[in-house]
Amino acid sequence: MRNHHFHLQYFGFYDLDGMGRHLEKMAARGWMLEKMTTFGWHYRRMEPKRLRFTVTYHDTFSVFDPEQSEGQQEYQDLCRQSGWEVAAANGPLQAFYTEDEDAPPIETDPRLFLDTVERLAKKTLSPDILLLVLSVLEACMLTGSLLHSPIRLLSSTASLVTAICWLSILVDTSITLFFYWQWHRKAIIAAAAGKFLPVRNHRRFRVALTLATVGVFYVIIASRPSGYGVLFLGILAGMLPVFLLPAMVHGILKRKGVLAGVNKKWTRITSFGSCLLVMVLQCMLVFSIVNNPAFYLEPEDLDAPLTVADLTGGDAEHAVHQVYLERSALLDHYTYTVEAPSGGDASLPKLSYEIVDLHVPFFYTLCQNELHSHEAAFPTFYLPAPPIADTTKVYALYVPSESLCRFLFCWENWIVELCAHWILTNEQLETAARLLAP
Amino acid sequence: MPREKFQTLTEQMYYILLCLREERCGMDIMDWVSACTGGRVRIGAGTLYNLLEQFCDAGMIVLTRIEGRRRSYRMTSKGAEALQKEYERLCCQAADFRRVMEEEETP
Numbered sequence: 001m002r003n004h005h006f007h008l009q010y011f012g013f014y015d016l017d018g019m020g021r022h023l024e025k026m027a028a029r030g031w032m033l034e035k036m037t038t039f040g041w042h043y044r045r046m047e048p049k050r051l052r053f054t055v056t057y058h059d060t061f062s063v064f065d066p067e068q069s070e071g072q073q074e075y076q077d078l079c080r081q082s083g084w085e086v087a088a089a090n091g092p093l094q095a096f097y098t099e100d101e102d103a104p105p106i107e108t109d110p111r112l113f114l115d116t117v118e119r120l121a122k123k124t125l126s127p128d129i130l131l132l133v134l135s136v137l138e139a140c141m142l143t144g145s146l147l148h149s150p151i152r153l154l155s156s157t158a159s160l161v162t163a164i165c166w167l168s169i170l171v172d173t174s175i176t177l178f179f180y181w182q183w184h185r186k187a188i189i190a191a192a193a194g195k196f197l198p199v200r201n202h203r204r205f206r207v208a209l210t211l212a213t214v215g216v217f218y219v220i221i222a223s224r225p226s227g228y229g230v231l232f233l234g235i236l237a238g239m240l241p242v243f244l245l246p247a248m249v250h251g252i253l254k255r256k257g258v259l260a261g262v263n264k265k266w267t268r269i270t271s272f273g274s275c276l277l278v279m280v281l282q283c284m285l286v287f288s289i290v291n292n293p294a295f296y297l298e299p300e301d302l303d304a305p306l307t308v309a310d311l312t313g314g315d316a317e318h319a320v321h322q323v324y325l326e327r328s329a330l331l332d333h334y335t336y337t338v339e340a341p342s343g344g345d346a347s348l349p350k351l352s353y354e355i356v357d358l359h360v361p362f363f364y365t366l367c368q369n370e371l372h373s374h375e376a377a378f379p380t381f382y383l384p385a386p387p388i389a390d391t392t393k394v395y396a397l398y399v400p401s402e403s404l405c406r407f408l409f410c411w412e413n414w415i416v417e418l419c420a421h422w423i424l425t426n427e428q429l430e431t432a433a434r435l436l437a438p
Numbered sequence: 439m440p441r442e443k444f445q446t447l448t449e450q451m452y453y454i455l456l457c458l459r460e461e462r463c464g465m466d467i468m469d470w471v472s473a474c475t476g477g478r479v480r481i482g483a484g485t486l487y488n489l490l491e492q493f494c495d496a497g498m499i500v501l502t503r504i505e506g507r508r509r510s511y512r513m514t515s516k517g518a519e520a521l522q523k524e525y526e527r528l529c530c531q532a533a534d535f536r537r538v539m540e541e542e543e544t545p
Contacts, residue, residue: 056484060491071491073507074464078483081465108482109450112489 003045005031010206013124014117014180015199016055023053023087023095033097036090038247051097054084054106059119063091064250064260064267079106092120110191117187121180128173135170142166150366151356155326155333160220168213175202220329235282242278246271304336306435308351311420311428331367332357350421353436358413371408371417382408389433407432414438444496447524450481454489455521458513461502464490493517 011018023033028050031043061072068076068089076086076094083103084096096106107113142163145153153159179202190197249270253263304323324335337352356367372382372395382395385407397406405420407429416436424432447455453471462470464486471481481489490511493499498517503510513521 058484058488070507074509075484075487077507078464078468078487082468082483084483104480104482106482106484108480109448109485109489111448112485116488 001045004034005043005045006040008040010203012176012179012199012201012203013120014183015201016057017198018201018203019055019095020053023055023097024051027051027053027097033087033095036088036093036095038090039243041088049099051099052101052103053087053095053097055093055095056106057092057116057120058094059092059116061089061092061094062260062264064254064263065091066254066257066260066263082106107196110187110194110196113196114184114187114191118184121184125177125180128176131169132173132177135166135173138166139170146366149370150363151331151333151370152326154330154363154367155328157220157328160328160330161217164213164216164220168209172206172209175205222329234285238278238282238285241274242271245274305355306336306351306353306432308338308349310435311351311424311431312349330358330360330363332359351419353416353418355436356415357438358415361413364413364415368408368410368415371415388429390437391433394433409433409436411438443492444498444520446527447520449479450485451489452521452524453479454481454486454493455498455513455517458499458511458517461510461512463508463510465508
C-alpha cells in the first residue's frame with residue numbers, strides 16, 4: 001500500500017473554503033496534507049480522521065523566504081493558541097487543521113477576508129486578463145481567416161491545433177473572470193452584513209474543459225501520420241523546462257538560505273531565459289522538420305486523378321508536375337499543376353486544379369465561396385453552367401480578355417476548381433468532370 | 439465612494455483597541471476579548487494578526503516588546519482618539535434608539 005500521494009489542484013485562487021473542504025475529505029479517507037507546491041499537493045498516509053481544515057492566505061509571507069519569517073511564526077503561534085495546527089505552508093498560502101469541533105474560526109471578519117482576496121486577485125488575475133485579451137484578438141483573426149480563406153485554415157493541422165488552444169484559453173479565462181466578478185459582487189454585500197460568502201467552485205468545469213481539449217487534440221492529431229503525434233508530444237515535452245527549471249532554481253536557492261530578494265530575481269531570470277530557450281529550440285525543430293524533403297510527398301507518390309494526357313491525348317512526360325496536399329481531420333486540400341519546364345516547350349498545355357474534400361459538411365458553403373471568389377473580382381465572375389456528368393452544380397468563370405478556361409465543379413462534400421490554359425471542348429469537360437469526381 | 443479605513447470600527451476592531459489600553463501580547467488579546475464580552479465576540483487568529491498589522495501601519499497601536507516569539511502592543515493616542523470617536527458614535531446610536539422607543543410608547 002503506498003504511503004504517499006500527489007495530485008494537481010484545480011481550485012480557484014479565492015476558493016479557500018473549497019480547499020479546506022477537500023482536505024477534510026482527504027483526511028477522512030486517511031490522507032494528511034504534507035506539502036503544498038506550485039504543481040500540486042503532497043499527502044502522506046495516516047489513520048482516517050475527522051478533522052477541520054482552514055486554508056488561509058497572507059501576502060506578506062513570501063514563497064521566496066529562506067525560512068519562516070518572524071511574522072509567519074507569530075501568525076502560526078496565534079493559530080496554535082486557538083487550537084489550530086499547521087499542516088503545510090507554501091509562502092502566503094497556509095493550511096491549518098484541528099480536531100476540536102469548537103475551535104473558533106481563523107478568519108472572523110468577512111470584510112478583512114475580502115480585502116485579502118482582492119489583493120490576491122490583482123496578482124493572480126492580471127495574467128488571466130492579458131490572456132483573455134490575446135485570445136479575443138486571436139479569435140477575431142481566426143474568424144477572419146475562416147471567412148476569407150477557410151480552405152487554408154481548415155486543411156492545416158497546425159492551424160487547427162492553434163485554434164483549439166486559443167479557444168480553450170478564451171473559454172477558461174472568460175469563465176474564471178466571470179465567476180470571480182460574480183462572486184466578488186455578492187461577497188461585498190455579504191461582508192457588509194457581516195457574513196462570509198461561500199464560493200461556487202467550477203473545478204469540474206475546468207477538468208472537463210481540459211479533457212475535452214485533449215480529446216479534440218487527439219482527434220486532430222490522430223488523422224495525421226504518426227510522425228505528427230510524436231512531433232506534438234515532443235513540442236509539449238519541450239515546454240516542461242519552462243516550468244521545471246525556475247522551480248528547481250527557486251528550490252535550490254531556498255535550501256541554501258539565499259535572501260528572498262535574490263531568490264526572486266534569479267527565479268525570474270531563469271523563467272524568462274527558459275521561455276526564450278524553449279521558443280528558439282522549438283522553432284529550430286519545426287523549421288528543420290518542415291524543410292526536410294522526407295516531410296513532403298513526391299508527385300509520383302500521389303496518383304493524379306486527371307492529367308493533361310487524359311484531355312489532349314498528347315505526351316506530357318517532360319512537363320513539370322507540382323503536387324501539394326494538405327490534410328486535416330476537417331478537410332483535405334489537393335493542388336495539382338503541370339506546365340513546361342523553364343526553357344522547355346512553351347506550347348505544352350498548362351493545367352491546374354484544386355480539390356477540396358470535406359470531412360465536415362458544415363464548412364461546405366464557406367469553402368465553395370472561397371473558390372467562387374478566386375480571381376473572380378470584376379471584370380471576371382463565375383456564371384452558373386449546365387451540370388456536367390454527375391455534378392450537383394457547375395460554374396464557369398467569365399474572363400473577357402484571356403483564353404482561360406476555369407470551372408468550378410461541385411458535388412456533395414467535394415469541390416473541384418479546374419483551370420486550363422486553353423479552351424476546353426465539351427468532350428474534354430465531360431472527361432475532366434468524370435475523372436475528378438469523388 | 440469607498441469608506442475610509444477605520445472611519446468606523448467593526449466590533450472586533452473596537453474590542454482590540456479597548457484591550458490595548460494596556461500593554462498586551464497577541465495571544466492574550468483573544469482571551470481578553472472573549473472574557474470581556476462573555477464569549478459573544480470571538481476574534482479569529484488570522485483576523486487578529488491582520489488587524490494588529492493594520493493598526494500598526496495606521497499608527498493606532500505600537501509594538502512595545504518582543505520576547506522570543508511573543509510580541510506585545512499598546513494603543514497610541516491616535517488609536518485612543520479613534521476608539522473615543524467610535525464610542526461616541528455608538529452612544530449617539532443608543533440615545534437615538536431610546537428616544538425613538540420612548541416616543542412610540544408615549545401616547
